[in-house]
Amino acid sequence: MRSAAATARGATRRVPPDLLRLAPALLVTTLLFGGALLGALKQSVEPPLGGGPSTWSLASWRAVFADPTFLDALWFSIRLAVISSLAAALIALVLATLLRSRGPALKTTFSLPVTVPHLIVAVLAVAWLAPGGIAERALGSLPIGVVHAQSGLGIVLVYVYKETPFLVLLLLSVMGRTLRRREEASAVLGASPSQVLRWVVWPAVRRPLAVGSMIVGAFVLGAFEVPLVLGPNYPPTLATYAYQATQTSPLSGQGKAAASLLVAAAAAIALGLAALALARTEDG
Amino acid sequence: MVERRLPRTVGTVAVLLFAAPLAVLVVQAFAEVWRYPALLPQRWGLRGFEVAFEGDQALQATLDSFEVALISTAAAILLAWPAARALARGPARLRTAAIVFLALPLLVPPLATGTGLAEWFIRLGLADTRVGVALAHLTVVLPYVLLVLIPGFNPRLRELEEMAASLGMGPVRRLVSVTLPGIRAVLAAAALLGFLVSWSQYGSSLAVGGGLPMLPLTLLPFVGSDPNVAAALSLLFLAPAVLALLLASRAAREAL
Amino acid sequence: MEARSAPLGGLGCRGLVAAPGGSPVLRGVDLDVPAGTRTVLVGPSGAGKTTLLRAICGLQAIEAGSIELGGRRIDRLPAYRRRCAVVFQEPRLLPHLDVGENVAFALRAAGARRAERRARARALLTEVGLDGFERRAADRLSGGEQQRVSLARALCAEPDILLLDEPISAVDANRREELRELIARLQGERGLTTLFVTHDRAEAAQMGERVALMLEGRIVQEDEPAALFQRPASPVVARFFGSANVLRGQVRDGRMSLGGVEVPVPGPDGEACVTIRPERVRLDPAGPLELRVGEAAYTGTWVRLRLRGEGLGLEAMVPPSQAPAAGELVGVALPLEEIWRIPDFEAVPEEGRRAGVRPRGGS
Structure with missing residues (x-):
């Protein structure tokens, strides 16, 4: 009797408590994040002033996609995202290979930029690399423009400095003892170091590397304060484009800003989901 | 041999990556006059800090940033604690789906989240308030805290809790004497990361709280106009990260 | 089976000293495994058995001593040139390759074509009792099956010596006897020079033509199994x-x-x-x-x-x-x-x- 009651209680307790535990976080995320996306969507379809009785309009979306500045911003943001994530991935791969057999102290040291805010990194980049900065004082002149460079090199540098450690940590997490053991097993079977690299190490790291790079790309797509500090005057990134839109015309700019931010958000989410899909095929 | 060489390597890397870049910030913060092309300032002084804290806008911004970071981190931990416990086990499919959904806000530009939230916060009277900004930050602080916390509730901790329960320990005693000690390090890391994420937020702070500027909003205009003041404020802005660094290095040394 | 390795000479270790992680583990090891025979290296955990095996196959650097295998000095060669195949305690299969490609890994390293790799893998899988497994995913097999794949993989390399590091210990108790017999049979058929590491004295007695007892980094007695007991x-x-x-x-x-x-x-x-x-x-x-x-x-x-x-x-x-x-x-x-x-x-x-x-x- 008692044991039956206990089992029954155990059975009813099994699934719901976990759902109950998840509920507050799910609810808050739905409210805040879902609310944010809805709010932005609402702003983007708000009818223009004096636009008649309709409750919504695609005017802002049309205006944005007809605006060459927006298209330049979109292209610029995508280019920055691709270059930053590729550069970070490449450097992270080299660093992780060098660091994997070293102690935890060195690994921790390399992962420290994670704690420094983007804005500070941007300030540092200005102090060092801007015209009249330390580098120019020490070397006389800089071979290439970084801060405010048309190419966006400054933005790329900041994101590479900030996000490479994240990728290194990701890579080191799959380059642990298990991988080392597989490498040993392959070596004693006659696989040369380059074969081990191609057939054992690369297959183990390629997916986390791709997934991490996509996440970095998503971050760069939303770049805002970094281009504000050291981006070029033109083109803007998607976020600075939105900011400029609200600054130049507080009323009609709101809809365009929301539309361009939604484009950035959609691109970032698409990248994130693609990364997830890639990570999933690895499990299967 | 390797062991003896290692600390030096660590030191070199730390200097190259942090100390050297940051040293410039310190120099610039105390450089009243630093004309090109001199490598060192012509005159040292506290002007940067004096200008930065003229009026009490910067001081207020610092206190606001601190309060907002504390509120959003505390709220995130309260929400993430039970969720992490649930997500540390259970069917893999549901788990992945929940984690993906909860982590989605990380990917979206903070300015987008903030702009969307502002639409509602203005009506609710939350715009330009500390609670409003903290809520906007919570959108990203929560997933970060959650992702750090999940591995903390590993099977080993659960086995210890089961052991404690089997010895007749009640839920509260179990929390205090088994769960909290077991998860202390992870919890500290989560709290630290949550605080830093909120402290560093720019886009969402601007969109929701442009009228109640947080520290980074106060700092940015000076970067182009007055590097001396910008450096002084940057040092203040960097303080929690440096603290985190010191704590992390102490933890790393203990781990060795 | 002309391709089978016909060892000219066995394994000879002289005065091996090794200190993985700085502390001395091998303190002058002398060990011979005559060509074509099976020697069991037995000893309590921490005696240095695994370190010795890793030193032989080139995964652990030695500070002194020499290793000879099949009539040549191998102690200066990198692991992949030593022609030692190892069956580790854990199977260590590559998860992104199917079972067949795992078995034929050594052939792949030697540049063999796919058809040849497939044919060889199929034959070896049959020998270890995993007929028709070559297309399966390596990580979907049971522990015992994975260890058989690992054994087939080692045999596929046609090594000068087969090194086994407690290959049975991770296997289900009821399956151990089968696997032991399989190893003994395949080794005997091929006349493979073999060094088998275990901490279990009963397994040592059963598996060894010769048994070497290792204690604290040295071989303290090496003889026929019965002699060590009596x-x-x-x-x-x-x-x-x-x-x-x-x-x-x-x-x-x-x-x-x-x-x-x-x-x-x-x-x-x-x-x-x-x-x-x-x-x-x-x-x-x-x-x-x-x-x-x-x-x-x-x-x-x-x-x-x-x-x-x-x-x-x-x-x-x-x-x-x-x-x-x-x-x-x-x-x-x-x-x-x-x-x-x-x-x-x-x-x-x-x-x-x-x-x-x-x-x-x-x-």
Whole structure:
């Protein structure tokens, strides 16, 4: 009797408590994040002033996609995202290979930029690399423009400095003892170091590397304060484009800003989901 | 041999990556006059800090940033604690789906989240308030805290809790004497990361709280106009990260 | 099977010293594995068995000594040129390759074509009892199946020596015997020079044509299995191989007193140490010793008795049908021909404890 009651209680307790535990976080995320996306969507379809009785309009979306500045911003943001994530991935791969057999102290040291805010990194980049900065004082002149460079090199540098450690940590997490053991097993079977690299190490790291790079790309797509500090005057990134839109015309700019931010958000989410899909095929 | 060489390597890397870049910030913060092309300032002084804290806008911004970071981190931990416990086990499919959904806000530009939230916060009277900004930050602080916390509730901790329960320990005693000690390090890391994420937020702070500027909003205009003041404020802005660094290095040394 | 490796010479290690992580683990190891034979390296955990195996195959650098295999010096070669194949404790299969490609990995490294790899893998999988497994995902197999794949993979390399590092220990207890037989059969058919590492003395006795006992970084005795059990070179060896009966005393006029019974002991007079296997101690009401049963423990096949009395502590293994109860007084006979005088009893006086061997019953 008692044991039956206990089992029954155990059975009813099994699934719901976990759902109950998840509920507050799910609810808050739905409210805040879902609310944010809805709010932005609402702003983007708000009818223009004096636009008649309709409750919504695609005017802002049309205006944005007809605006060459927006298209330049979109292209610029995508280019920055691709270059930053590729550069970070490449450097992270080299660093992780060098660091994997070293102690935890060195690994921790390399992962420290994670704690420094983007804005500070941007300030540092200005102090060092801007015209009249330390580098120019020490070397006389800089071979290439970084801060405010048309190419966006400054933005790329900041994101590479900030996000490479994240990728290194990701890579080191799959380059642990298990991988080392597989490498040993392959070596004693006659696989040369380059074969081990191609057939054992690369297959183990390629997916986390791709997934991490996509996440970095998503971050760069939303770049805002970094281009504000050291981006070029033109083109803007998607976020600075939105900011400029609200600054130049507080009323009609709101809809365009929301539309361009939604484009950035959609691109970032698409990248994130693609990364997830890639990570999933690895499990299967 | 390797062991003896290692600390030096660590030191070199730390200097190259942090100390050297940051040293410039310190120099610039105390450089009243630093004309090109001199490598060192012509005159040292506290002007940067004096200008930065003229009026009490910067001081207020610092206190606001601190309060907002504390509120959003505390709220995130309260929400993430039970969720992490649930997500540390259970069917893999549901788990992945929940984690993906909860982590989605990380990917979206903070300015987008903030702009969307502002639409509602203005009506609710939350715009330009500390609670409003903290809520906007919570959108990203929560997933970060959650992702750090999940591995903390590993099977080993659960086995210890089961052991404690089997010895007749009640839920509260179990929390205090088994769960909290077991998860202390992870919890500290989560709290630290949550605080830093909120402290560093720019886009969402601007969109929701442009009228109640947080520290980074106060700092940015000076970067182009007055590097001396910008450096002084940057040092203040960097303080929690440096603290985190010191704590992390102490933890790393203990781990060795 | 012309391709089968026909070893010209076996393995010869001389004075190997290695210190992984800075502390000395191998302290001068000499070991020979004659071509085509199977030697078992046995010892408690921490003795350095795995380190020795890793030194042989090139995964652990050595600080001194030499290794010869198949008539050539290999200690300066990188691991992938040594022609040693290893079956590790864990299967270590590559998860992104199917079973067949895992088996044929060595062929792939040598540049063989896909068709050849497939054919060879299929044949080897059949030999290890995994017929038709070549397209399966490596990580979907059971532990025992994975270990068979790992064995097939090692055989596929046609190595000069096959090294096995406790290959059975991660396998389900009921499957171990099968796997042991499989390894012994495949090794015998190919005439592969083989070094098999284990910490289990019974497995050592079963698997080894020769057995080498390693303690604290040295080979302390190397012989046929039966010799290690019956004629241990030192008290530590005796204890490792399961004999708690290490008895000390004085030999006078070629005789030694054991609990008041004079037994003949070969060799010179003086302090001596003798041993007798517990399973050779005979319960015999007419026996000269009368001892009390301190403890009787059923071990599954035997009953282990701890016997005490007359200044003597003895351990005996008897069939359950003959087992007395604890507390009883029993007559005990020690067959004289089973008493072995340990030649080297001063060398390592109390290391038995540190080596993880049960301390002796009494002395």
